Amino acid sequence: MSQLIRLFLFLGLMMVSIGNAQDKDNLSEEINIDDLGNNTDEFQEVFFKAIAQRAVENPEKAIEALDKCLELKPNSTAVFYELAKNYIDLKDYEKAENFIKKTLEDPAYQNNVNIHKQLFYVFSMQKEYSEAIKEAQFISEFDPVYFQELANLYLLQKNYQSALGALDKFDTVNGIDEFRDDYRMIIYKEGSLLGQGIEFFKNRFQNSKEDSRAAILLMQLYRLSSSPQKAIEIGKELEQQSPPASELYVEMALAHLISENITEAKTYSRKVVESLTLDEKDKLKVINTFKALALQNTEAQAAFVAVLDSALSSEKNSSSKAELGEFYKSRDKDKALENFKSALRNKPNDFKLIKNILELEIELQNYKEVLATSDRALQSFPSQAYLYFTKGLALGRLNNHQEAVDVLEEALDYIFDDNTLKQKVYSALKESYLALGKQEKAEAYRQKLIIISN
Numbered sequence: 001m002s003q004l005i006r007l008f009l010f011l012g013l014m015m016v017s018i019g020n021a022q023d024k025d026n027l028s029e030e031i032n033i034d035d036l037g038n039n040t041d042e043f044q045e046v047f048f049k050a051i052a053q054r055a056v057e058n059p060e061k062a063i064e065a066l067d068k069c070l071e072l073k074p075n076s077t078a079v080f081y082e083l084a085k086n087y088i089d090l091k092d093y094e095k096a097e098n099f100i101k102k103t104l105e106d107p108a109y110q111n112n113v114n115i116h117k118q119l120f121y122v123f124s125m126q127k128e129y130s131e132a133i134k135e136a137q138f139i140s141e142f143d144p145v146y147f148q149e150l151a152n153l154y155l156l157q158k159n160y161q162s163a164l165g166a167l168d169k170f171d172t173v174n175g176i177d178e179f180r181d182d183y184r185m186i187i188y189k190e191g192s193l194l195g196q197g198i199e200f201f202k203n204r205f206q207n208s209k210e211d212s213r214a215a216i217l218l219m220q221l222y223r224l225s226s227s228p229q230k231a232i233e234i235g236k237e238l239e240q241q242s243p244p245a246s247e248l249y250v251e252m253a254l255a256h257l258i259s260e261n262i263t264e265a266k267t268y269s270r271k272v273v274e275s276l277t278l279d280e281k282d283k284l285k286v287i288n289t290f291k292a293l294a295l296q297n298t299e300a301q302a303a304f305v306a307v308l309d310s311a312l313s314s315e316k317n318s319s320s321k322a323e324l325g326e327f328y329k330s331r332d333k334d335k336a337l338e339n340f341k342s343a344l345r346n347k348p349n350d351f352k353l354i355k356n357i358l359e360l361e362i363e364l365q366n367y368k369e370v371l372a373t374s375d376r377a378l379q380s381f382p383s384q385a386y387l388y389f390t391k392g393l394a395l396g397r398l399n400n401h402q403e404a405v406d407v408l409e410e411a412l413d414y415i416f417d418d419n420t421l422k423q424k425v426y427s428a429l430k431e432s433y434l435a436l437g438k439q440e441k442a443e444a445y446r447q448k449l450i451i452i453s454n
Contacts, residue, residue, distance in 0.1 A: 022388035039416070043072045047078070047079070049065045050063075054086055058090075065350055077102075077106040081115070084103060085148035096118075100119045104119070120132055136150045144173040144174055154166060164193075169183060190222065197217075212245045212248070215238045216245060219251040219255065228254075229255075231252075249275065250285065252368075257286075263303075269307045274311070279448050325343060336356075337361065344357065351384070357373055358377075362393065383414050388408065388414065396435070402432075405432050409429070423452055427445075
């Protein structure tokens with residue numbers, strides 16, 4: 001299951017959990033505990049003691065009291081329900097399920113929606129999805145939010161058509177929604193139902209030419225179906241709107257990149273990176289796609305650099321600078337270093353950027369800069385072994401060998417499973433001990449290098 005699906009389902013379960021937390025308190029009104037019928041004074045006293053114990057978040061004591069109530073009155077619906085709530089508090093969902101079912105055996109509460117929500121929650125927590133689906137089907141007739149819960153559960157079971165059907169019912173009741181559109185896209189991709197998605201969003205766009213979200217998602221599905229020209233046709237139609245949605249430029253750029261229409265790709269990619277409203281992840285998607293094309297097609301390289309230059313001049317986009325650094329890394333190390341440093345000014349705690357800078361500074365033998373970069377980074381990352389290595393290496397190359405040894409040996413304290421880094425530290429220690437004339441120490445690290453290399 002993809003990470004994105006997990007995220008959607010996690011959000012869905014959070015919604016269930018939050019709903020349950022709210023329901024647990026409100027549901028005390030579902031069974032009238034002020035009218036317990038003809039009961040002994042002892043029963044009522046113990047029962048209300050249980051209520052009080054739960055109120056102070058002591059479910060174990062509450063359960064002890066409720067068990068005593070059952071001895072006095074074995075078939076009390078109110079007691080069954082209070083036991084269910086306390087077992088939910090303890091996350092003992094199997095026992096909670098048993099007592100909720102006993103509660104629902106009472107004809108007065110068989111169709112109580114809020115109690116069924118509790119049973120749905122308990123089934124969900126136990127991953128009894130088939131049973132949870134039955135409950136959600138019942139509840140959704142009264143509370144449309146549970147159509148989304150149905151979609152979540154059907155997706156877990158890879159029942160894609162039923163998941164889409166649940167979303168259709170939710171849309172019918174509540175109207176279209178951006179979250180559900182994104183959820184549909186997950187289902188279409190995960191279920192290999194791109195064609196069905198194309199038909200759905202095509203119909204929606206034809207019925208309402210102002211539905212730009214449907215058009216953009218249709219473009220995305222055409223692109224994923226290897227039909228970039230159809231995506232471009234929809235995009236041209238959408239461009240007639242005033243003003244066109246910024247997301248349109250993302251899809252137009254990607255469609256032209258797939259078609260290897262470099263001139264148009266450059267035009268739309270510039271609009272993407274110069275946009276003040278698009279998320280950086282959308283810009284990165286276009287930049288990375290353009291970079292992939294540029295690495296394979298030399299004719300695209302100049303256009304790619306021009307797009308990144310546009311990003312740098314239009315806004316201080318740290319990701320664009322980082323990508324430009326990556327692009328130049330094997331071509332022009334000085335230029336790559338310049339761009340990485342520029343990106344770091346906007347993201348001073350980005351460890352990947354710091355590492356890229358240090359690697360280039362070492363390759364360029366700028367050891368004073370390596371030392372300064374390492375010292376600054378260690379203020380934010382005081383337990384990063386790599387930074388102690390680069391600092392120790394720089395000290396050694398600057399002939400401060402005793403200090404280098406101290407720092408490099410400290411680096412070893414922070415290395416656990418990284419044998420590659422350990423080899424680098426051993427090698428640097430061997431060099432510094434040799435420079436200090438400590439042959440025995442140098443030989444010890446030479447032996448360690450031999451052992452770790454085998």
